[in-house]
Each structure stands twice: as C-alpha cells, then as structure tokens.
Amino acid sequence: MTYRGEMTEPLGARIRRLRTGRGWTQRELAEPGYDRGFLAKVETGSRPPSEEMLAYLAQRLGLTVDELRFGRPPGIAEELRAALDEGYRDLEQGRIAAAEERFASVGKQAAGYHLDDIECYARFCQAEVKWQLFDVSGAQEALEHAEELAGAAPPWLRAMIVHRWSGCRFQRGDAGTAIARLEAELAAGPADPDAELCLLTALIHPLVEMGGLHRARRAAEAGRRLARAATRPDFVARFHRQASQVWQATGHADRADEDLTEACRLFASAGFDRDAARCRWARGYLLRHLGRLDEARAELTAARDQLAAIGADEGFAGATLELAEVRLRQGAAAEAASLVSAVRDLLSRDVESLGEATSLLGQVAQAQGDPETATRLLREAFEIQTTASLHGAAVSTALRLGDALRHRGHLDEAIEAYRRGLESAAGAE
Template sequence: MTSAPAEPLGTRIRRLRADRGWTQRELAEPGYDRGFLAKVETGSRPPSEEMLAYLAERLGLTVDELRFGRPPGVADKLRASLDEGYRDLEQGRVASATDQFASVAKQAAGYHLDDVECYARFCQAEVKWQLFDVEGAQRALEHASELAEAAPPWLRAMIVHRWSGCRYLAGDAGAAIARVEAELALRPADPDAELCLLSALIHPLMEMGGLHRARRAAEDGRRLARAASRPDFVARFHRQASQVWQATGRADRAEQDLTEACRLFASVGFDRDAARCRWARGYLLRRLGRLEEARAELTSARDQLAAIGSEEGVAGATVELAEVRLRQGAPAEAASLITEVWPLLTRDVESLGEATGLRGQIAQSRGDLETATDLLREAVDIQTRASLHGAAVSTSLRLGDVLRQRGHLDEAIEAYRRGLDSAAGTDT
C-alpha cells in the first residue's frame, strides 16, 4: 500500500470516471447535468454533500473513500498490518514493528482514518513501553488520546491501561488508580474495555495496600472474562488477578490463573507477555518457598525477555531472581544481578525500591550493618514517596531489626512506628 494520493477532489473524480471509461454525461446523469460535473472536475465548483454522495454511489464507493481517496477496504488492511506489527513487537522484532507502525500512521492520517491512526499511535507507544522508555511511552499515549474519540472502546481502555502503568512506574500510583477509576465510572458497555480497565487497577491497588478493592476488581473481572472476546485481554486479567489470590492465601488459584494466562498469550503469539507470566510464576514460587523452582522459572523468563528486547521485564525478573539467590545463600550473586540491571531501575520506582532494599539485606548478610541501615532507610523513603505501603511495611520492619541489632533502640522504635504508619494505609 502507498500513501494517500495528494490530488484535488475534482481531479480524483475525473480519474475515477476515466478509469471506468465513462463520459461526464454518463457519470452525471440523471441526477446532475454534464456541465456542472465539468466544473466540479476542474475545481471551479465544489460538490455539495448531496452531489458527493450521489457520485460516490455511482462510482461504487463510500463518501469517505471518494472524499479522501481511500482504496476500498484500506482501513481493514491497515488494521491487519498493525496487528501483524504488534505480533512482531511481542516476538522481539522491534525494528520491523517500528517501521510498520510509522508507515500505517502516515497512511491513516492521509486517508483521514482517525480510528486507525489512533491504533497506530498506540502501537508506537507500545514500542517505547517495551524499550522501557516510560516518559516517551506516556507522551506517545497522550498523542494517541487526541484521537481516542474515534477509537473502539477496547483501544480507548488500553490507552488508559498503559498510561496508568506509566504513572505507576514513575511513582505516582495515586494518579494511576484515579485515572482508571474515572474511566470505569463512565460505565463502558464493552466487556473487553471494562476487563482491560479492571486489570489495570489490580497491581497498583495491591502495592498501595488496597487489597479489598483489588479483590473486588478481580471478582468483577472474573465475571466479565466470560463475555470478553479478546484472548489477550482475558490473559492479561488472569495474570493480574493471580496477585490477589496469592495475597489471600489461594496459591492454587493463583497458579491456575498464571497457567491460563500463559496459554492464552501463547495462542496469539504474544511471546513477551507469555514470558512475563513466567516471571509472575517465579514470584509466586518464591513466595511459596519453592526457591529452586523459582530460580529456574525466573532465569528462563529473564532470558526470554532479554531475547525479545523487553528491558522493563528484564529488570523486574532480574531483581526477583536476585532475591531468590539471596535466600539461597548466594549474596555475591544477588549483588551482581542487581548491579547488572541498576541503570534500568531509575525508570521503575517499584523495582528501584525493591532493589535498594535487597542491597540493604545483602549488606546485612555480610555483617555491614551501617551500610544496611543506610540502604534500608533509602528503600523505605522510595517506597513511602511512591505510596507503596505494603513494601514500605516490610522494609521498615527489617530496618527496625537492623537498628535493634546495632543497639539503636530509639531509632528501631521509630522505624517500627513508621512501618505501622504505612500499614495504616493498607486494607485487608
């Protein structure tokens, strides 16, 4: 496909007429006379909306196909091209996907296909998301939002979902949740759109201590998933909901959700998201104390995400793997793993807080309690500023233990009190 032809409307009408071997009289009559059509073709008289509709019908086109020079069926072809490019992106062919998205965005703009152009802009934001350019992804999503009114409900919801993710990674969990809840308050009629928005709520709510609200979102999403038509949206929901079941002691249900999510992502060729499911399963196994299984799953997930070029996934899976290795008595390897991804962590406040706390634990395991204190304090500060209440509670408790071990009892009490303050921001 080529870009939309830059030709005046009258010239286009003359070309289409000539392509069919018709005279001006054959096209114009009986609705209009030949002389009036001649003026339209030369550009001396613009056609009325009624005449444009008449000519389009005579030529076997829609009004917009005639007005903007769209080849019949071009919108469907461009959407299919974006779907193909998105699979390329999920499978690590980033350069190919990037070129595809740019080409479609240009063509869609030329053909005045706002819904397709919105989809192309969203796909361009997904490239930045995969490359862990959080600020760039947010800007690209806001660019896509300019055309969101023309987009289908599922796409509008996915733009909000990703925008919320960007704000969360930047440390603004409150804004991430507020945007999604505002969109849900509009009561989207499309089950895919509503499921997408509920999925976006679960992780930020969990990390801010809103377990009760997260569970309600998971239960609502479970009902919606039966009516949803997009397997990737259903898979994304299962992956997010697994966190709720882990937190409420339903590890069996969490593992079932992750298995189903992985199956659905694989069925549509979404390798990146399938690998993220393995990362999530590794986290679950670590929580269950099955450390060797967790190590194998996280190593595999990290390698797959690295091969695909998903830097955000690599950073998160590596930090989680470092915690497993620390628990297995390999602090030097844990420290090396964190150092390996440290440059990436400044873009993800949650992983940065977790990794800083892990560095504190590594220092503690080596007997360097002063360094451990400094690092754990820094981790608590990061987590508190980002409203990550659950993480701040556990880090504050560890900090208090280290301070008590050093004999700094007043400071230890203050650390425990800070943990209690963070706990007050959670629900059960």
C-alpha cells in the same frame, strides 16, 4: 511499507481519474442527477461538489462517500488495521525495529486517509514500543498523543490507552493518580466487557502494591465474571495474570497458579511471546513466596532470558531483580548484588523497582556483614516506597530496617522505624 491509494490527490482530479478509469464520459457519470458542465467544473477544481453531489457520485462509482472524499481504496481500513495487528505480534516476538517502522507507516497513511480510529491505534502501538523499551516518559507522552484521537477509537482501544497511561503514572511514583483515573473511567461505565475488563485488570496491581487488598479482590472477582463475556483473548489473559497477584497476596496459591497457567496458555496461542514470558516471571515470583526456590530460580532464569531475547527491557529488569531475591535467599549474596547492579540503570526508571532494588541491596549488605551500609540502603528504600505510597513494600522494608537498627543497638531508632511501618500499614486501606 506502502499501501494502495494516493492521499494527496485533489478531489476533482480523483473523480476524473476514477471516471476515465471506467471508460466513462463526463455525461455518463453526471447524468441523470447533474449536467456534464457542472461535473467539468468539479473535476477542474473550479467548483466544489455539494455533499449531495458527492454522495451521488460516490454511489455511481461504487464507493462510500469517505472513500471518494479522501481517496480511500476499498478495504484500506481493514488492510491497515491488519497491518497494525501484525506489527503488534512482531513487537511481542522481539522484532522491534520492524514493528516500529510498520506502526509509523500505517499511522502516516491513516492520517492521510482521515481514518482517525486507525491512526489512534497506530499511535498506541508506537507507545507500546516505548513501553517495551522501558521508556516510561516516552510511553506516557505517546499515549497522550494517541488519546487526542480516542473519540474515534473503539472502546477496547480507549480502555487500553488508559490502562497503559495509568501504568506509566504508577511506575513514575504517582499511584494515587493512576488509581483515580482508572476508577473514574470505570465509574463512567465502559461501553463493553472487553473495555471494562481491561480497566479492572489495570487497577489490580497498584491496589495490591498500595496495600488495598480488599479493593483489589473486588476488582478480581468482578473481572472473573466479565472474562466470560469478553471477546479478546489477550485481555482475558492479562486479567488472569494480574488476578494471580490478588490470590497470592490473600493466601490462595493454587488459585494464583491456575490463573498464571491459563494466562500463559492464552498468550502463547496468540503468539504473544513477551506476555507469555512475563507470566513465567510472575510464576517465579509465586514460587519464591512459596519457598520453592530451586523451581523459582529456573522459572525466573527462563523468563529473564526470553525477555532479553525479545528486547523487553522492563520485563528483563523485573525478572532479573526477582532472580536476585531468590539467589539472596539461597545464600548467594554476591551473585544477588551482581544481578541487581547489571540492571540498576533500567530499574531506576520505575519507582517501584527502584525501591525494591534498594531494599534488596540493603539486605545483601546485611548478609555480607556491613550493617552501616545495610541501614543506609534500607532507609533510602523506605523513603522511596513511602513517597510513592507503596505501603505493602514499605511495611516489609520498615521491619527489616527496624531489625537492623535493633541489632546494632540503636533501639530508639528501631522503635521509630517500626512505628513508621505501622503508619504505612494503616495507610494501606
């Protein structure tokens, strides 16, 4: 993709080109502020123009100073920004290669035009490609590259970079750092409602998974108030999707379903297919916890297929894992094990998913009459979850491990497993 403009043209040559393009002589451009001879030296590059002269020439040529200085065609910033927005929709709809090419092209041109805010946005979009492909390390590195230019970025973009960066840290098992970064940004006072809503949204999931339900609920309640003033529908939609997790965890299933329905509507209206499919995944999770297993299976199957079709590896792996949980509860242990095995490599990139998958395989082994394997896998899952401070999941795994040990007659080990589960519960808040 090529945009207007010549980014390597010397300033003097650019002034000459713009002048002759208008049919003006050097005298006509220079006077009355400057003489023709001085302009001639500027055009040949033998004398640099002062800031005052540059402003004068820009005004005479009908340009801004930076348009003249950097060779920016009028309107190029809006054109490049619109190209990134279009590329982001490509990414959401599964056209990953086209999106990645667009992001790289716009980023290069923005750098040439010294448009730091747009280059930052392009770098963020490149990180989103890594995120969608479940390359957590690559996404974090790209986000840190984007953050080098965050000082020029609008508040919503700075917040979204922190949002994703914290998500990467959480997926790599560093929930404490993820939460600390988000809370520090919030304490600093985000510049607008969109930015604050974005940061609160990012805070909810790690708090819930660490067992901090009271803090997560405060974040959700604050986010609900902010959503009324926010201007970005995608940010409001992400908030509703995450808030549903709080209401489900606190026993408000109807409220959770309302939030998911609204999130899906907003994402669909924006053409964000990836995020709309993730809402279906979240709704399948809700339905499983409500015991509506047939409905959960249908919703999760649809979500998994949609996420696979658009190349969203992280969502595909998560929806498949959740579908495996449903099939296990429906008595199809072998199918559950097969589903997990099919995405095991993807799940290993995310500590939370790896712990959940390992626990699920332990439950499968128990259902298939292999208590020794079940015990080993449940121990492994518990260690993964406690190391990552995933207290809520660790408590559930400890209970399963204790029960498995008790049924095998290992009472002392069962008591120890229950004790460690209680310690995880105590560490939740």
